[in-house]
Amino acid sequence: MMYDHTSTPLRTGRAAVNGTSLHYRTAGAGSAVVLLHGVPKTGYHWRHLVPKLTPHHTVVVPDLRGLGDSARPANGYDSATMSDDIAELMAGLGHETYAVIGEDWGAVIGYQLAARHRDHATALVFAEALFPGFGFEDHTALTPENVSTGMHLWHLGFYFQPDVPEMLIAGHERELITYMIKNERSHPDTATPDAIEEYVRCYSMPGGIRAMLAVYRAMLTDARQNREAARKKLDIPVLALGGSAFIGARNESQARLVAHHVTGHVLDAGHDLAEEVPDEMTDVVLPFLAAHR
DSSP states (O other): OOOOOSBBBBBBEEEEEEEEEEEEEEOOOOEEEEEEETOOOOOGGGTTHHHHHHEEEEEEOOOOSSSSSSSOOOSSSSEEEEEEEHHHHHHTTTSSEEEEEEHHHHHHHHHHHHHTTTEEEEOOOOOOOEOOTTTTGGGGOOHHHHHTOOOOOOHHHHHHSHHHHHHHHHOOOHHHHHHHHHOOOOOGGSSSSHHHHHHHHHHTSHHHHHHHHHHHTTEEEEEEEHHHHSSOOEEEEEEEEEEETTTTTHHHHHHHHHEEEEEEEEEESOOOOHOHHHHHHHHHHHHHHTOOO
């Protein structure tokens, strides 16, 4: 369960959008903000941040296509298609304009949302993500630098191979998700049992791992989409947030490749800022949103 600042449970719903069905939660009042989670997480990732936002904003927290309690279609896991899902969701909920907060794959999708729907996205928070097409692929290489900095993303190549990951992960979803969540954090204790249970529940459902792998397997398509979109840089303000123990300042340098107006900030954390350091993240995000409604 997720709660707003008054300890009221968030409203939930399902919306038919872009040929699929998304589960979402919403609460609050004021200018709209949509929160896009990464992998292997769900909208539950934002449970600490939501009550800090709802006094000031209407918050929409979807589970991305194929993930959480959203439907798991056979295709459409490239970031452009997934961003169109969110654009249709926000339009259907009556939000003509909105800020976008994305983390990990949700940040890549958030960038595509801002690039493809420029009249609707007013600001972008791009948190702890690497861009396909702009160096993400380099971190799959087994090099001394990648290994020593903790940025050897070994799992990308593994996930890309068809059938074998499904065979090996089946029945071991808990072990994989717990390892990935805890290993990428400076503060592994913030991966609380309730969050682990929620993530394992969703990714253990029929099609859960297939959908997760499909997000990664669309990466070469994402790279082409990102390079194409970057021909016209974003004009909206962008806040690039990194965790010092993971992507860090590289988050800002990447954002500057695709946007004109970028502010960077590095937090004392690993990869999952909204769960590791929600107070510190709020202290940076709220003033940014207030300045760019």
